[in-house]
Amino acid sequence: MASFEKRGKKWRAVVSAVEGANRVKRTKTFNTKREATAWAVKVESSKIDGYDIARSKVTLPEYFLEWYERYRKPDIRESTQARYISEYHRVINLFDGIKLDQLTTPLIQDKLDEYGKTVAYTTIAKFWDIVKSSLRDAHIDGLIKKDIWSRVKVRSTKSGAHRGVLSAQEFVKLQSYLYQHIDSDSDLGILIALETGARLGEISALTVNDIDFKKSTISISKSYSVAVQKVTETKNEQSHRTISITEDLKDVLQEHQSLLPLYSHYYNRQFSRRLNYILEKLDIPRIRFHDLRHSHASFLLYNDVSIDYVSKRLGHKNTRITLDVYAHMLKEKEQEQDQIALTFLSSSPQMSPDSKNNA
Known part of the structure; x- marks a missing residue:
């Protein structure tokens, strides 16, 4: 219910509403009663449309934490929970004190661009995917009036920011080298990644029992998390899969099965450091370990393997994800x-x- 009062030469509008268990008032002063009335009607309309006046005053970090605790935490792995908490601290660093009703597309873009000066493209892209999901839910919950996320662009100005993918020639060059130089557990992990497209955590958790030497397949059913330093569930249900492997890879795994599981030898960034060393030796541009997964998929797609098969091999939820990546x-x-x-x-x-x- 709106009320109006004259204060000197100006008019003050007061809109009262019940939000949950609390009664909330919003006030604003105008030069004319017509302006005050128009504003009150607009605010009343917002209430009718489901816009939550009181809750829109919480900050983005406050809402993000509440959203994570309620909608994400119960359904994700312990290792993924650690990632969300890490992203929550980034939200605080970028949006501390900024309320939901103060968020605009330009403001968000400026904050992301600021962040993009310090991190690689993939880092900021993953961060924005999570934050964007929280904003969509805030809109559904009536805390944000309109879409403020769709026009936001992910950018990074840091050197080497974009994802790297081996060319077909580089793929074969690295593959040939590894088959001749399995000198450590890291070499084995790199070869498995290149030939299966499996994630590092999935590779690290592989045991001899996961390999069917008769059928030449690998079963992916678990993952090793560095964050919590233990074997956990895979990323999602679709990540449970059986991957066919070449006879050559099967022979290498049989010969070096004493190295499995690889996480028993694991130390921070060991695979990345070894990969960088080999790439430099072969005069191949540096890529991240996870880019071996991208290179595997790209190599198959480039050689006309169907998108459906590649999607299932990677453990993607659907082909749309594969198409996007x-x-x-x-x-x-x-x-x-x-x-x-x-x-x-x-x-x-x-x-x-x-x-x-x-x-």
Whole structure:
């Protein structure tokens, strides 16, 4: 219910509403009663549309923590919980004191751009995916009036910010080297990643019992978390999968099965350091360990393996995720197919100069 009172030459509007167990008042002063009335109607409309006046005054960090505790924490692994808490601290660093009703697209973009000056593209992209999910739920909960997230762009100006993928030639070069130089548990882990596309945690948790040497398959059913330093569930239900492997990889695993599970030898960044050493030795541009997974998928897609098969091999929930991650590779392939099609059409007998003249 709105009320109005004259204060000197100005008009003050007061809108009262019950939010949960509390009665909330919003006030604002205007030059004319017409302006005060229009504002009160707008606020009343917001209440009718489900906009929560009181709760919209909480800060983004406060809402993010509440959202995580209620909607995410009960359904995710302990290792993933640690990641969310880490992202929560980043939310505090970037948005401390900023209330939900103060958030705008330009403000969020500026904050992300600021963050993008210090971290790689993949880091800020993962952070924004989580924050964006919380903002969508805040909108559903009536705490944010409109979509303020869709136009926000993820950018990074840090050197080496974008994800790296081995070219087909580099893939084969690294593959050949590894088969000749399994000198440590890290070498074995790198080869498994390159040939299966499995995540580092999944590779680290592999045991001899997960390998079917008769069928040449690997069963992915668990993951090792560095954050909590123990074997946990896989990332999601779809991550439980059986991966076919080559005879060559099977022979290597059989020969070096005493190294499994790899997490028993694990220390911080050992795989990344070893990978960097090998890439430098082979004169291949540096990539992250996780990029071996991207390289595996890209190599298969480039060689015309179906998107459905690659998606299942990677343990993606659906092909949409695969398409989102590897759209750049599929676009390159499409352009290559365009050129092949045009070349064939141009060389067709029906399109020869004589044929054109007789047409």
